[in-house]
Amino acid sequence: MVPTIILAVCVMLALASVFAVLLGWANVRWHVDVPEKLQQLTDAMPGVNCGGCGFIGCNEYAEAVFHDGAPPDKCPVGGSAVAERIAEIMGIEHTAGAPLRPVVLCGADFDARLKRAEYRGEPTCAAAVMVAGIQGCTYGCLGLGDCVVVCKFDAIHIVNGLAVVDYEKCVGCGACVRACPRNIIQMVPFHADAMTVVACSNLDPGKVVRGVCTVGCIGCGICAKLDDIFTIADNNASIDYDRYQADTDLSAAIEKCPRKIIRVARASRP
Amino acid sequence: MTVADTIKIPGRRSFARGIHPDDKKTLCSGSPAEILPTPQSVLIPLSQHIGAPCKAAVKPRTDVAVGDVVGDSEAFVSAPVHASVAGTTAAATVVTLPNGQHVGAIPITTAEEQPLTGRALWDDIYGGDWSIDAIDSFEPKRIAEAVRAAGLVGMGGATFPTHVKLARNPDKPIDTLLINGCECEPYLTSDHRLMLEAPKAIIAGAILAARAAGAERIIIAIEDNKPDAIEKMQSAAGGTGVDVVGVHTLYPMGGEKQLIVAVMAREVPTGGLPLDVGVVVVNVATAAAVARAVMREKPLTHRIISVTGEGIATPKNILAPVGASYADLIEFCGGLTDQASRVISGGPMMGFTLGDLETPVTKGTSGVVVLTEAQTRKADETACVRCGRCVEVCPLGLVPTRIALAARNNDWEMARRYYITACCECGCCAYVCPAEIPLVQLIRAGKAGMPRD
Numbered sequence: 001m002v003p004t005i006i007l008a009v010c011v012m013l014a015l016a017s018v019f020a021v022l023l024g025w026a027n028v029r030w031h032v033d034v035p036e037k038l039q040q041l042t043d044a045m046p047g048v049n050c051g052g053c054g055f056i057g058c059n060e061y062a063e064a065v066f067h068d069g070a071p072p073d074k075c076p077v078g079g080s081a082v083a084e085r086i087a088e089i090m091g092i093e094h095t096a097g098a099p100l101r102p103v104v105l106c107g108a109d110f111d112a113r114l115k116r117a118e119y120r121g122e123p124t125c126a127a128a129v130m131v132a133g134i135q136g137c138t139y140g141c142l143g144l145g146d147c148v149v150v151c152k153f154d155a156i157h158i159v160n161g162l163a164v165v166d167y168e169k170c171v172g173c174g175a176c177v178r179a180c181p182r183n184i185i186q187m188v189p190f191h192a193d194a195m196t197v198v199a200c201s202n203l204d205p206g207k208v209v210r211g212v213c214t215v216g217c218i219g220c221g222i223c224a225k226l227d228d229i230f231t232i233a234d235n236n237a238s239i240d241y242d243r244y245q246a247d248t249d250l251s252a253a254i255e256k257c258p259r260k261i262i263r264v265a266r267a268s269r270p
Numbered sequence: 271m272t273v274a275d276t277i278k279i280p281g282r283r284s285f286a287r288g289i290h291p292d293d294k295k296t297l298c299s300g301s302p303a304e305i306l307p308t309p310q311s312v313l314i315p316l317s318q319h320i321g322a323p324c325k326a327a328v329k330p331r332t333d334v335a336v337g338d339v340v341g342d343s344e345a346f347v348s349a350p351v352h353a354s355v356a357g358t359t360a361a362a363t364v365v366t367l368p369n370g371q372h373v374g375a376i377p378i379t380t381a382e383e384q385p386l387t388g389r390a391l392w393d394d395i396y397g398g399d400w401s402i403d404a405i406d407s408f409e410p411k412r413i414a415e416a417v418r419a420a421g422l423v424g425m426g427g428a429t430f431p432t433h434v435k436l437a438r439n440p441d442k443p444i445d446t447l448l449i450n451g452c453e454c455e456p457y458l459t460s461d462h463r464l465m466l467e468a469p470k471a472i473i474a475g476a477i478l479a480a481r482a483a484g485a486e487r488i489i490i491a492i493e494d495n496k497p498d499a500i501e502k503m504q505s506a507a508g509g510t511g512v513d514v515v516g517v518h519t520l521y522p523m524g525g526e527k528q529l530i531v532a533v534m535a536r537e538v539p540t541g542g543l544p545l546d547v548g549v550v551v552v553n554v555a556t557a558a559a560v561a562r563a564v565m566r567e568k569p570l571t572h573r574i575i576s577v578t579g580e581g582i583a584t585p586k587n588i589l590a591p592v593g594a595s596y597a598d599l600i601e602f603c604g605g606l607t608d609q610a611s612r613v614i615s616g617g618p619m620m621g622f623t624l625g626d627l628e629t630p631v632t633k634g635t636s637g638v639v640v641l642t643e644a645q646t647r648k649a650d651e652t653a654c655v656r657c658g659r660c661v662e663v664c665p666l667g668l669v670p671t672r673i674a675l676a677a678r679n680n681d682w683e684m685a686r687r688y689y690i691t692a693c694c695e696c697g698c699c700a701y702v703c704p705a706e707i708p709l710v711q712l713i714r715a716g717k718a719g720m721p722r723d
Contacts, residue, residue, distance in 0.1 A: 133625015
């Protein structure tokens with residue numbers, strides 16, 4: 001009598017060989033021709049399927065590049081390395097631009113926000129944005145973390161009630177920008193490792209801003225007088241990033257801002 | 271039952287489902303309306319209605335009289351706003367209203383000399399003669415224009431511009447004007463007091479509104495928990511051809527879709543308006559304001575507001591100018607008690623919790639309810655147990671749990687399939703939910719956040 005265990009092993013091996021032959025035959029019989037270039041493109045993608053390129057996943061983007069001539073620099077995860085590889089495979093020119101990274105245009109953590117009230121409802125920004133009086137400022141970060149939930153790279157966190165981007169991890173897919181119901185996250189071309197940002201979105205008159213926040217922009221215009229890269233519109237300062245150079249130095253404005261709301265976002269370049 | 275039951279109406283005086291919350295009306299239904307002393311300053315929001323916001327029509331540091339236009343708009347679906355006190359304007363600012371709207375506002379510092387105060391103000395607004403003898407001399411078009419000029423909006427809380435409702439549409443003729451005196455929200459008694467204290471003004475306004483809209487029949491519907499109001503309105507309506515009916519006390523009877531079913535036995539189609547079934551519904555306070563706008567050519571500057579709840583020292587009904595702050599009203603009622611925990615603008619079912627008591631009251635503010643800590647305590651949310659209570663109470667026959675949870679999970683296809691946009695946000699489902707799921711908030715957020723098709 002053969003031991004049962006040996007019998008079992010033999011049966012499994014026999015079955016495995018039968019299926020191996022079957023699968024091998026099926027692979028040849030129903031082979032789908034993938035163009036070599038498309039296969040190379042697919043291999044060149046990072047494969048995280050974040051959707052940052054605007055297509056459903058990496059494969060969709062590869063096909064869009066191959067069939068419809070989509071631009072090579074759409075992949076935020078791979079950055080310029082993947083863009084160059086795609087351009088090389090497709091035999092097209094690619095000039096590297098500055099990588100886009102999100103900046104949170106609110107600089108007020110819980111301690112800086114005034115007129116805060118207890119909120120007991122659904123703990124998402126999308127629900128809370130419809131409720132008046134959670135905090136005095138109707139423009140600033142709600143701190144409930146809709147952006148944190150959608151980030152696939154663990155690159156944005158709520159720190160004392162304010163969304164803070166972790167640029168070490170951020171790939172610039174833009175999911176947080178789309179998730180924010182207050183539209184205070186903006187994609188900015190990072191021409192330098194340290195980018196200057198006006199971290200306030202409040203469009204109300206200065207007197208009102210002072211009543212709801214200890215750091216909000218009051219539209220005083222001191223920064224605009226120091227450097228014409230700043231513009232004041234609707235009581236709020238903003239920076240013209242098209243004119244921002246790697247060597248742009250705005251430290252004078254940072255120092256002179258009476259509300260200390262011109263801040264520096266420090267990124268590591270990919 | 272009341273005499274009203276002898277009047278023939280097609281409806282069964284009730285609608286399917288709904289809830290019976292403790293109405294708590296006795297807290298201040300017995301207090302006659304008092305007149306708020308003119309506050310030091312008022313803040314007039316430039317958008318107190320659904321539709322296009324107004325643009326400021328006055329410069330800073332201008333003297334204004336009561337009733338002067340301070341904001342207006344070119345748009346059809348909009349309503350001008352007026353100064354509610356005599357005084358001097360200051361630089362325009364912004365204010366966040368309890369419903370979350372962030373709008374411009376004109377502050378007015380009150381002058382020492384006010385033309386009318388105390389009882390004289392009441393007499394000017396609701397008192398005096400509301401004789402309907404000369405009512406035929408008002409042309410429908412002129413009525414609608416006067417209503418627009420007076421800045422009238424639905425004073426039941428929805429704040430839809432009244433002149434839009436009353437504008438005649440040749441494709442959709444109106445046969446019935448329903449005057450809504452249900453006041454189904456718990457606690458609130460402002461409409462109740464108005465019906466007791468100014469019934470003639472309501473009748474005159476109802477007849478004028480019906481002329482404007484081309485309605486032949488006028489029915490005033492009042493919940494049967496207010497028998498004194500039904501009686502008073504009946505005696506005022508005697509000989510005018512206006513019918514007064516009592517309807518069952520059932521929340522949300524004051525919702526126009528529910529009221530039309532209860533009185534007219536007509537169902538407003540999903541996504542449709544009462545107009546589609548030949549009915550226009552106007553709140554009693556709006557009707558009284560129509561009479562004042564047309565017969566006295568005075569704009570909407572004051573309204574009756576119930577300040578009530580267990581958290582208020584002496585609950586009162588107050589005639590207050592638009593733009594007075596909630597703090598002014600609460601102070602006039604002796605302030606908050608020690609147990610007070612939440613101040614709600616509107617009723618407890620559909621109102622909004624206030625974050626800042628310095629917010630001004632608007633044309634649509636029917637009440638302020640202050641609840642205690644014990645009343646607002648909330649257990650932790652648990653999973654839906656599929657008990658179906660929300661389905662049993664939804665007056666529109668929806669499945670709230672499905673819609674709310676689909677909205678929470680961004681499943682818009684499911685939410686649409688279950689008619690998320692049909693929800694009227696009455697709050698019955700959240701009221702009965704044993705799992706404490708914030709159903710209405712989820713649905714509201716879902717409606718705002720779902721992609722447009």
